[in-house]
Amino acid sequence: MTYCVGLLLPGGIVFASDSRTxxxxxxxxxFCKMTVFERPGDRVIVLLSSGALAGTQAIVSVLKQRGAENDGRPNIWTARTMFDVAGVVSDATREVERRDAAAGKGGQLVFNASFIFGGQIAGEPPRLFRTYAETNFIEAEQDSPFLQTGETKYGKPILDRVITRTTSLSDATKCVLLSFDSTMRSNLSVGLPIDLLCYEQGSLRVTRRRRVEQGDAYFTALRGAWSEGVRDVFTRLPEPAW
Amino acid sequence: MTYCVGLLLPGGIVFASDSRTxxxxxxxxxFCKMTVFERPGDRVIVLLSSGALAGTQAIVSVLKQRGAENDGRPNIWTARTMFDVAGVVSDATREVERRDAAAGKGGQLVFNASFIFGGQIAGEPPRLFRTYAETNFIEAEQDSPFLQTGETKYGKPILDRVITRTTSLSDATKCVLLSFDSTMRSNLSVGLPIDLLCYEQGSLRVTRRRRVEQGDAYFTALRGAWSEGVRDVFTRLPEPAW
Structure with missing residues (x-):
């Protein structure tokens, strides 16, 4: 399994992925499930991978290779909009699927690669997408500012309660880490380290990226403060009436 | 789907079930998924049903009918321990499964009835069990004081964070209601009203039972206070370091 989240907010986009396969x-x-394509001043594109590693790695390699070849076909460096990037990711996914399906044991290979990706290309606001295994895709909007893939259920309630259209990047980052904490407590197939990237709207470069490893001092402090805070809220909730 | 929870605590047992099929x-x-067998001073047994309604209703009817017949076979009123009650529930499940499987379209009928049940019989401490569709069962213990069935994932993180071996019945009741709130926000197949019963250890009678309907004043106040409290905790969490 996997857990990946992207949140589109007025201040930018928060991306996070676990690293267990x-x-x-x-x-x-x-394995790191976060791939970053950065050309400072022009574009930052962040891709989070879910699904069988053989498929997702091959797709990322196709994206990198096509970008390096620059043979006239649209690629991740020449796409003019994030919507065009979605087409490039979709095409790469179809290409790998066709190749693997043909060779897979009589069609027994289940192809399940999906991606959360987003970022900003000069001239556009930041945008956030997710592809499905069927290679179609959706885009985050104000009504639904976050997208999840993989083991999404344990970590969704905290996002539902905290994230609004106007949440700050800083609060969103804390919320995403606690969403991962909730998920990792209950599903062994989601695990540390967490790759975290907070893209600041308009920056067109990566300014805030870090990896949260086992024993990370900030993550430990955050979880402690959250658990304590939640228990404190409980003591002040109204008593049930019978 | 369904969502049912039972929590075994020093003060007694909290039971809750949704009512959407x-x-x-x-x-x-x-449909109400909570069935109560009460003989004041002797026993209180609470049963929460998950799975296809045709199966769970039939099993509850078998339990009631056998109890009324009192033909010498063990039944829910004559069982001496909660472990023996587990056997009675298991037997009734097997009986209905055999009957339906024989008549079901060439074995196409999927039998998936499972139960959370518990309570107290005079002479024993309160005990809490869950059966599986395979009719085997487990019992809650100190290390794992709560049992869930149905759509369990959305509502588990709050139970994980709040419930300890020593949580009070009152805090546990609040926590269970918020666990249902998290679940109902994300899964349309879990819905109000919530049937709630808080069994007080040693009472051997039902003292606290209520139904939480749409617009319930306490539930509304609880959710409001919780959402506000959580957002307040967020403002005091340490800022992420980059």
Missing amino acids: NAGVDNFSQ | NAGVDNFSQ
Whole structure:
């Protein structure tokens, strides 16, 4: 499993992905699921991968290779809008799916790659998308400012309660980390480290990126303060009437 | 879908169940999923049903009918311990499953009835169990004081953060209602009213039971205070370091 989240807010976009892959509980590994395409002053595009690693890695490689070849076909560096980037990601996904499906054991291979991606290209506001395994895609809007993939349920209630159209990037970052904490407590197939990137609207460069490892001092303090705060709120909630 | 929770605490047991049944989003109804067997001074047994209504209703009817017949076979009124009650519930489940499986369209009928049940029989402390569709069952213990069935994921993080071995019945009741609120925000197949029963250890009678309907003043106040409290905690959480 996997857990990835993107939040589109007035101040920019928060991206986060876990880094656990597994084929059964007795076979798990660590892979970074966040890929960043940055050309300062022109574009920042962040891609979070969900699904079988063989598929998602191949798609990211296709995106990088096409971008380096620059053979006239649209690619991640020449796309003029984030909507065009969505087309480029979709095309790469279809290409890898066609290749693997043809070779896969009589169609038994389940292709399930999906992505959350977004960022900003000069001339456009920041935009956030997610693709489905079927290679179609949706875009985040004010009514639904966050998109999740993978194990989405445990971490959704805190996002629902805290995130509004006007939440600050800083509060959104805290909320995303606590959403990961809730998820990792209940699903062993989602695990540290968390790759975190907070894109500041208009910056057209990566200014805030970090990796939250086991024992991270800030993450530990955040979880402690949250747990304590929540228990404190409980003591002040109205008593049930019978 | 369904959402049912039972919490075993030093002060007693909190039970809660939603009341929505559905066969597709265009066909939903309201049925109470909580059944109470009470003989004051001797026993209180509370049963929460999950799974296809045809199966769970039939099982509850078998339990009631056997109890009324009192033909020498163990039943819910003659069982000496809650462990023996678990056997009675299991047997009734197997009986209905055998009958329906034999008649169901060539085995196409999926039997998925499961129950959370617990309470107290004079001479024993309160105990809490859940059965699986396979009719085997587990019992709650100090390390895992709550059991859930149905749509369990959205409502689990708040239980994880708040419930400890020593939580009061009152705090547990608030926590369960907020767990339902988180679930109902995200899954349309879980819906109001919520049937709520708080069994007080040693009472051997039902003293606190209520139904939380749409517009319930306490539930509205609780949700409001919680949302406000949570946002307030956020303003005091440490700022992310980059």
